[in-house]
Amino acid sequence: MGTAVSIELADDRPDPELRALIDDVCGWLHEVDARFSTYKDDSEVSRMRRGELTAASCSDDLRQVLAACADLWRDTDGYFDAYAAGPLDPSGYVKGWSVEVASDRLLAAGSANHYINAGGDIRMRGLHPEGGPWRVGIRHPWEADKLSWVLALTDGAVATSGTYERGNHVLNPRTGTPARGLRSVTVVGPSLALADAYATAALAMGEPGLTWLAKLATDGYDSAVVTDDGRAFSSANLPAAV
Template sequence: MHHVEMVMGTAITIDILDAESDMTGAVEDVVAWFHEVDRRFSTYRRDSEVCRIDRGELAPARASQDMRRVLDACEQLRASTGGYFDVYATGRLDPSGYVKGWSVEVAAQRLSAAGAVNYCVNAGGDIRLRGVGPDGQGWRIGITHPWERHKVAWVVSGTDLAIATSGTYERGLHVIDPLRGEPADQLCSVTVCGRELATTDAYATAAMAMGAHGIDWLGTLSGYESAVITKDREAYRSAGFPVVEPDPPSPPEAVGDDVL
């Protein structure tokens, strides 16, 4: 089953390979969930909870349970990243660096609860994989090359994996270094792989904000692997980064093309 939904400012792709099961209802539930997240967490909809909190019209303590959980998690991440993951980095409340990955993680949990075993949910480059891909082995995900858009910089593979990428060339210098109050421009792209997408997504954003220091910082994270390309076209990857070597002759099943 293949479904594409335009929501949350991006194309969200849901691929389920469990042919013996009817996942129509589960996909409809997940799509409704993404629209609910957009209504509550959008930084563009004036009536969203995020915008109402930002304008001082809604106290965080009186917001929805999901909003309180997200803001609590973001505050914990601010502390654990030395302030580099900051929902107020742009001067206004913007938890997007956590929310997209979190929403995909919740969607994956809902698909699993409905009986899905082999699937890929891709929200513009924030990807959650479970089970096996079309070839009966791990899903293969291509990470778009920063300068040669018809090529991939890395191809990663996994059967239970969260992948998040943060970068500069799709949306420009949109990640702010909150400690300097200026756009982060030392790294061109950061891809982080883990087992849970919300934190994986936030770590990719934090490393991008850190600049060159982010490369060493990523190496201190237990349970996460990463690959980085700098603006000087130098590439680094951790020893456990799940890159496919040698690159497979056939194209990957999906491409993480939001910002990398």
Template sequence: MTEFRVRECMGTVISVEIASGGSAALLDEVFAWFDEVDARFSTFKADSEVCRFDRGELGLPDASAELRTVLDRCADLWRETDGYFDGYASGRLDPSGFVKGWSVQVASDRLLAAGAVDHCVNAGGDVRVRGQSPAGRPWRVGIRHPWNASATCHVVSGSDLAIATSGVYERGHHVVDPHTGRPATGLRSVTVVGADLGTADAYATAALAMGTAGVRWLGGIVGYACVVVTDEGRKLSSSALSSVA
């Protein structure tokens, strides 16, 4: 029997659908995890761990294992992206460009370990699917059209995919190019597809920060594919990601 739940958390809408092997108790555990992530990593809550660390009130030796994991991975991603993924791009610590995807990936890993092999976790467009949909077929995930919220510009299908999208269609050109300190322009939407959602999330953010140069950079990443829509409305996609009808 399919288990499904949706609610607001972490500043977005999160839905979890378990096609087999699920239970209400398992959904409770998943959303308890998202509540924990929100309490620990929110940049809008003054008492969150990430805010206390940023203000110098919490030292690294006293930080949680989760915060240390996120800081270490963000440092690696800064190097992997030539500094375009930067948790300090806004002038203060904000690892949100990694944390949302990472938290969904952890939730999916926990569902898999608990025996829920067929599931879809979606946090505001950062999606992790495994196994099969309730219809017994690979999951189909639509990528939002950057000018029409009720339409899709691309559809991908699979049984083990991490899909992260970073775009400017809701908050404008809000992603800062860390090298110039100015909002990046040139790309309207960047979707990255691969095996790890935290990494895909950070790569999408980095490519958006690069502007049009991000298209070529994404093309050189092994193991990840992309769908990009430019400010002029041109759609570019990796050959491995032909849109599913």
């Protein structure tokens, strides 16, 4: 996926059991990378891009992702578009979805307290090893050694999309040009798959994304945004740490 993933388990279990849980998560994430990579010639996504696979002949996971991307395209008025750059690229959904599935697998295996961070897309459950909620710092979009917000959650997802590390890599699908207006978009909610996609869509919208994000708060997805000119906005129920 082109990023590092860190996993923290806070359950009181024997070390071999914890290691086995981490091995399972890592195995799943490597499976996702092999299947959905746009850089590996033998991945399902690459084969579909070349016309060697159809939706009917691909894996259940890829069909599920394609269906989710289609739903998000409709729900975001086209601003979340897996075809924004031309060929199929579901990466804006896959990373959050794969970590959400990994968290579900950990929970099903009995890990009620854990934290997974995939390049700033984070899913946490339960309590921190020292008790209390998990704390997540949202990086300042100009000063890397500073934070814009600190969040505190016991069960939820945090996804950030921005231009301060990879440049203007998100396209406005309506113009085909790099998105402008928003420097950093963080979305917090119950599902990392959706939070990740929503953050990407809002960044693609530019400043109109502020109004769109405000509407998402009624569905349990709060947000924190910094604009290109340095203004900061956050929704009323953002779980900021005291």
